[in-house]
Amino acid sequence: MYFISIIKRTFSKNLGVLFLRHMSKSNDIACTINVDKQSEDYGGDKLISPSATRNQEPILQVLKRFLICDIDQVEDESPLFLEISSGTGQHLAYFAPHFPGVKFQPSEYDVKVMKSISYYANNCPTKNIFQPLLIDIQNKLSNYGFEEDSIDYMFNANMIHISPFECTIGLFENAGTYLKPEALMITYGPYSKDGVLSPESNVAFNASLKARNPLWGIRDINDLIKLGNENNLSLIDTVEMPANNMTLIWKKD
């Protein structure tokens, strides 16, 4: 499993490096996670992904275009925003204060990062992040208490290429079933277009992913559009992002 691969634990002046991974200047690789030394006082629960720190603001700017919520605190009718593969939990912690009327539900497959996601949820000033759910996206979301046509937004960053394609199938099947009609799924990461992967740094990144796990790899947008068609999801917008990434906006029919 991705997060299981702890290589070693060393500490710099202010930051303990928990997971060491290949980093590239041109790819925003969500593969390195640090532990905040200050949070050692709280059991070392707060993890930091440098890539999430870099991409959270550009993703927020996209969300501001597509999330609609004109209430300023959580109410019964607040929109529900489900994140699949929350990782450290940083993304929702960064987004939630900008949408205080939205209910943010983080989730993860890797039990070892749940404490970090809880840490961020507990420290969210607007208190609109729920405690994380342990979700394997290959399972139906009904297994986790969700009803069909009940979710207003689904969000996933950086799982599609760092997991077997079955996880992407599960993501689209669940979005097609559990999103409300006309609701949105937002996916962020690197993609190829019309079978062409560029620039060269993404080609090298893809090779490094496949070397780590032959079932991983950067997916082509056309394959995702096909998967969307099979699950009542239409690609309505694509946004170029820094570091050769894209945000894709999917709308349920």
Ligand SMILES: C[S@@+](CC[C@H](N)C(=O)[O-])C[C@H]1O[C@@H](n2cnc3c(N)ncnc32)[C@H](O)[C@@H]1O
């Ligand atoms: C590169 S990390 C991305 C984490 C975070 N979203 C980010 O952008 O920093 C990939 C994530 O996919 C998750 N993942 C792998 N298999 C999964 C599955 N079957 N269901 C849900 N998440 C899965 C991993 O646990 C990991 O958190």
